[in-house]
Amino acid sequence: MRVFFSHLFNAFDCLEGINLAVPVHSNMEKPEQYGRMLNVSFVVIGMLYTSFALLAYSFFLKDTQPIIIQNLTGWIASVVKVLVCLNVAATFPVQLFPVVQLLERAAFGVAEHQISCSSVRTRTFWLRNLLRTGLVLVIVGISIAIPFFEVVVSLVGGLGNGSAGFILPAILHLMVFKGRSPRWRVVANWALLVIGVATVILVTVFGVIKVVHEFQHQGNNTTR
DSSP: OHHHHHHHHHHHGGGGGGGGHHHHHHTOSSGGGHHHHHHHHHHHHHHHHHHHHHHHHHHHGGGOOSSGGGGOOHHHHHHHHHHHHHHHHHHHHHHHHHHHHHHHHHHHSSOGGGOOOHHHHHHHHHHHHHHHHHHHHHHHHHHHHSOOHHHHHHHIIIIIIHIIIIIHHHHHHHHHTTTTSOHHHHHHHHHHHHHHHHHHHHHHHHHHHHHHHHHHHHHHHHHO
16 A cells, blocks of 8 residues: 555656646647647657556566666666756746746736836846745755655645646636536536545655654664
């Protein structure tokens, strides 16, 4: 059971890009094609994830680690780690974009280009960059404070991505299309909501237990 939830944690991390759904739609030249683009993207990405997982399991079988890099050794492991770091460096600003937008809107109220006074615009420019820098430092601090990368992925995938990928879409769809959706779609939304809530609770509880276990294990090793 613990192994199942450990892999389920990491599977939820595949939903990390769900927070970009609205920004991508709003910035598309032809937003009417968003549904088709989204379906094709899900199919292609799903095939890539599934084929990679099956290929990795066929090599390592029962010794397959939740993070496949842990199974690699030698120069190929170093190359993969460098590529992962480059991927994180390239995608981190994109993933953080919606969060920055919300924080800046709450802190400053208006967009920078809407400010007419040049001195106020300059001051707002530096304050925005200070806010963004502070946000990055907070995230880095959290990642350093919890040195177990797998556990961090588990908690983020279980609580954050699970909520954003299953619970919130169902709730928003039920609210926006209340009284206008066919019955089968309402039932599907409620089913997704119930499954999402149950799964998020389970993976979050197991994730917290895993964090406590890892810290206890580290504490025992320190005292020896």
